[in-house]
Amino acid sequence: AIRAIAPDAVHRICSGQVVLDLASAVKELVENALDAGATNVEVRVREHGVECVEVVDNGAGVSEENFAALTTKYATSKIAAFDDLASLRSFGFRGEALSSLCAMSTLVVTTKTKDDDAGSRIEYDRSGMIVRVETVARATGTTVTLRDVFAPLPVRRKEFVRNAKREYAKLLRLLQAYAMISAGVRIVCSHQRAEGVRGGGNGGGRETVVNTRGGVHADVRSNVACVFGAKAVQGLTPVDAVLGADLGCRVVGLVSKAQAECGRAGGDRQFFYVNGRPVDLPKATKALNETYRAQFSVAITRAPFAVLDFRLPTNAYDVNVTPDKREVLLHSEKEIMAELRRVLL
Ligand SMILES: Nc1ncnc2c1ncn2[C@@H]1O[C@H](COP(=O)(O)OP(=O)(O)OP(=O)(O)O)[C@@H](O)[C@H]1O
Ligand SMILES: [Mg+2]
Incomplete structure (x- = not known):
């Protein structure tokens, strides 16, 4: 017989698609912080995310009448109608990230808007329902804390714990992408080992692993220096070019100079964006590497460093392609x- 799947099972099945791994969980929280207008975003990771990960922002905060809607599936403040997607400027639009994170972890929010005297701490259950609300002290902004990520999916939890260091490295690379492009926003990530682990516990050191400066003078170049070191920036040349007179598209960023010592052994530092949204653009990766290599008189296998933002009208592409929004249709x-090949050569 063909029978409808029970709603809570549907929720768990679909949520596992939105939140694929630790990196995509944190990506959703960082995007929400940026969408809330934060100028300071702090990611705090404990035991490579196995214990806990939280994102603290100084954005607009959430007002009390929205505490329940925050984790309601398909509830968003970012679009109201399908056509709004054609003029989308925010990272989020589906209203499903926090709802999915409730299903995949234990989620707690603390938040305060500028109009509130005090903050609130809200605990949610797996289905996104509010379990408890308490008054707490905090500055304007929002903190979302995730504990026991993937505990509701035992197989994935096991894999996550086993590969925690690799998953954490993936998370760092993703944060680097956001940290570099977010001019004017300070993005910090710190890591702390668990209690009882050598070098861990509250007495143990918290290590800062990503740290940009923020403020009005922070541009992509200074962000790259913060993320990868001043030396990394020296071999880079700015790119700013119109791509075709009638496409309405510009590419802006930084790429390695075509000198042997400026390239890298691999393509691990190639970051692409569409209107500031970090995305995967395999065709651009190919174009970048091929044009870079074509500039040398001998055959080389080196790959350039690149941070390239494609700026184009919001109706000239579609981000509603994959659940994690990493793929775009141009x-x-x-x-x-x-x-792109023409301007990079
Ligand atoms: N850090 C935050 N600060 C302020 N408001 C937030 C924050 N995070 C989430 N919200 C609010 O909660 C809503 C739901 O967030 P959620 O991430 O689930 O969906 P979304 O961002 O609207 O869309 P998407 O699922 O595509 O990310 C948002 O529309 C926003 O209004
Ligand atoms: Mg979101």
């Missing part, structure tokens, strides 16, 4: 990539 992809 309407004039072929033309844009041909132009």
